[in-house]
Amino acid sequence: MLCYVTVFLQAWRGQYTTWKNDTLATEFILLGFLTNKQSLLFGIFLFSYIFTFIGNLTIILIVTVDPVLQSPMYLFLRSLSITEIFYVSNTVPRMLRDFLHQNKAISIIGCATQFYFFCFLGATECFTLTFMAYDRYVAICHPLHYMNIMTKTRCLYMLLVSWMVGLVLPLGNSIDVFGLPFCKSNIIDHFFCEILQVMPLACADTHINELYIVVHTFVVIPLPFILIFVSYVRILRAVLKIHSTTGRKRTFSTCGSHLISVSLFFGSATITYLRTKAINSSGGGKVLSLMFLVLVPMLNPLIYSLRNTAFKNSIKRLFTRLFFL
Template sequence: MIKRNETRLIEFILLGFSPNRQPFLFAIFLIIYFLTLMGNMMIILTVSLEPQLHSPMYLFLRSLSLTEIFYISVTVPRMLRDFLQLDRSISFIGCAAQLYFFCFLGTTECFLLAFMAYDRFVAICHPLHYMTIMTKTKCLELSLGSWMSGILLSLMQISYVFSLPFCSSNIIDHFFCDILPVVKLACADTFANEIAILVYSSLVIPLPFLLILVSYIHIITSILKIPSAIGRTKAFSTCGSHLTSVTLFYGTATITYLKTKSIETYGGTKVMSLLYIVFIPMFNPLIYSLRNSIIKNAMRKLIKR
């Protein structure tokens, strides 16, 4: 344990994963990382270069892909580095920065998914007014609002966490600086911090999810009123990709942070974290492209160019 003036830590140690099969794990996660970057970059380029995709639904998707690229880059490169080196220390400032960007980008994604649900609600429930309600300017404002919410909310939260004194153990049983493992290391009463984390979590998880839930209740109600089966199927298909993405993201995050002691004991927390930190950013380009013929055709044109 390294201390400043024998009282304050200047670095943490990330335990990461078991040292067994390190080269195998390094190769697997390196491939996943590059596939994620390539998939999301293809979405960004396709939406940017194809004029027919300059509608709010696809502009939101471009913002989501950009967020996913940054989101996975906060943790995976550091994890790959730790697979190759015995020294797994991370500086106090480095840990704070990693946790800040992780919270910031996670918060941004929560709000983006909520605004994408609102976009589908307007398109299906108010189709005649869609172009006047969901303009490109409105889409840009909502996307920027998602990013600004992530920046400000996370800045306040992380400043509060890292104002705590850390003078005991410096070992984080995780592959990145997650908020709860870091708070547990503080050598002070953390009750106020835990309340702050609860308030923060209530703003960035249940609030966007509530907007998604309300939007889909109205969407389903409107779709069931469509007389033709073909019309209902077509309407449902426009929401299928987003609903799949929401289910995966919120499902895995909820299981991770509402874990049982048995899951935590056998390292299940780290495995579950991999799902929404590593695998979902890789799956999202597939989810949105394979189920959407317009994006697939636009990608084919881009590849031919």
């Protein structure tokens, strides 16, 4: 698919070469973090990337090999971890590379590819978190019918929908935006190809693209969040009907890890894309972007493993097999 997108972008941009060939940008410059502590930042983000990769890979392996962890909740968690690995790998390695190089240029095709995968994986994560909330709703509100509703086949369909929606949704906007002529400047004041930084560089009408971004943002952030909110309202109503305080805590504790993950991801993403111009101009936008691009993927393995007894027991069994065979 990326091959077809690349060819289409090159043909699309070709229509502008006769119009302003002398000023048409062919690459962008990612400014990144303008600080003298480049080596320190490189070390911090390298550690976070390795920790994120190992943590999420551990979840994938344990859920895959342990027959005890084959319930829908853990299948969704494995898919989330796969998404997180690709998500950080889309931006962090490039950022690490720029810490060590003076030349921070990136081709327009490369920038379009990074933006596409950023939107694709971000949308996939949003919808995966939504289906995880639905899974908790069925488990708590319809426990007797849980196994009939959340079958393995249905879970796989849900995951397929998450990945396919994420795959298709940003395709049109990626082609349209990066097919525009960029002749105002080629400087992107960010550490990755963020669309809000790229759009002002175009010297053509971008109203349609801005409308598409609004629609895309609504489908990816507010809509899934509303669905998650509705699920938890129903969960809360069901929990409040439990007379035992201990029963309430035990039932609602199964949602704790997911609630923390949702709060971190959607909270940081919402703040990032609803930030004021003052925050953006002062470089705050870069710091806020680090929350859902670096911090959340790094914390998720800890959130889901440390608060989950079954997962901790699975880790113990795995290490016992490895070291005591």
